[in-house]
Amino acid sequence: MxxxxxxxxxxxxxxIKPKFTTPEEWQAWQLEQGRKDSERIAELNRVNRLQKILGRSGIQELHxxxxxxxxxxxLPGQRNALDKAKRYASEFGSRFGGFIFSGGCGTGKNHLAAAIGNHLLxxxxxxxxxxVPDLMMRFRETYQDGAKVSEADLMNDLCNxxxxxxxxxxxxxxxxxxxxVxxxxxxxRLSAKKPVGMLTNLDVEKLTALLTERIMDRMRMDGGMWINFDWPSYRKNVRSGPTNLEE
Ligand SMILES: Nc1ncnc2c1ncn2[C@@H]1O[C@H](COP(=O)(O)OP(=O)(O)O)[C@@H](O)[C@H]1O
Ligand SMILES: [Mg+2]
Known part of the structure; x- marks a missing residue:
């Protein structure tokens, strides 16, 4: 050798400085490469399996x-939401706290959640x-006779x-x-210290009634955050905004 x-x-x-100069260093380097490769392959398999189950990539084309x-x-609220979402993305992995974006339709909850997701991807x-409606459909499919994916598989993939x-x-x-479900x-996920993001038009009371106090307490732990998207829908801007044809 x-x-x-x-x-x-x-x-x-x-x-050019070589990565290794002794057989021992070379062996250690090989081991390290092997470990990295197998981690990457396991991760790829998980992502591929999800794509097979859900028939799409992790973030919808639209976003x-x-x-x-x-x-x-x-608006000040939008700046606050943007700052916090950015920080959440850059500090991802150091804590397991999740986020809840609550507010009306078209206020940009999906936009900022997808921005976090795209950064992490x-x-x-x-x-x-x-x-959630899509997810429930996938779970119903697993209960059918001859289902290709079991409920346990789907649950595992969602948790991984x-x-x-x-x-x-x-x-x-x-x-x-x-x-x-x-x-x-x-x-x-939260027991395994893996974060969950939630997008909802429910307020705290209604979401707590749906998910229970225990889940809500966990969502608040370890840097978890709740942001109210309490401004008007952005969709109006999209129609009469900077791309206005009259300009
Ligand atoms: N502050 C914003 N700046 C730029 N685009 C925005 C903003 N808020 C919303 N949008 C856009 O408006 C549309 C609706 O937003 P979306 O994130 O789907 O809203 P929600 O999920 O809250 O219903 C999307 O195309 C989104 O990219
Ligand atoms: Mg939405």
Missing amino acids: SDLIRRLQAAMPAG RACSFQNYNAE SKNKSVLVVT VDLLILDDIGVQRGNQNEEI LFQIVDR
């Missing part, structure tokens, strides 16, 4: 272009944004992504099964 290293060194251009840069923060983290964002919580009238996902 040392012969190989000597030959490799001889072939190296002058001024792939959402970033912090193209979020327009004119660029850092090779796995992210999944899924609406680095960040899971549950969208449209409370949009449909919850049934008991929905509440149990939601509770299980959130409870399992």
Whole structure:
């Protein structure tokens, strides 16, 4: 082996520092590479499996272009939301606290959540944004005869992504099964110190009634944050804004 290293060194251009100079260093480097590769492969498999189950990537096409840069923060509340979302993304991994964006339709909850998600995807983290109605449909599919994916598989995959964002919580009238599934996902993730993001038009009281006090307490732990998106819908701006054809 040392012969190989000597030959490799001889072939190296002058001024280039080799990653290893002894067989021991070479062996350690090989081991480290192997460990990194297997971690990356496990992660890829998880992401691929999710794509197979949900038939799409972690962030819907519609929100792939959402970033912090193209979020327009004119109102103080929007600036606060933008700052906190940015900080959440840059500090991701140091704490397991989640986030809850609460507010009306078109206020930019999905935009900022996708901006966080896109930032994390660029850092090779796995992210999944899924609406609760869609999720419930996937769970119902697992209960059918001949289902390709078991309920346990789906649950495992949802619990393994680095960040899971549950969208449209409370949009449909919850049934008991929905509440149990939601509770299980959130409870399992938070017990494993994996964060959950939530997008909802419910206020604190209604969300607490849906998810229970226990889940809400966990959501607040370790840097968890609640942001009210209490400004008008942005969709009006989109129609009569800077792209106005009359200009
Ligand atoms: N402050 C903002 N700056 C730029 N675009 C925004 C802003 N708020 C919302 N949007 C855009 O408006 C549309 C609706 O926002 P969305 O995030 O889907 O709202 P919500 O999830 O709260 O219903 C999206 O296309 C989004 O990118
Ligand atoms: Mg939305």
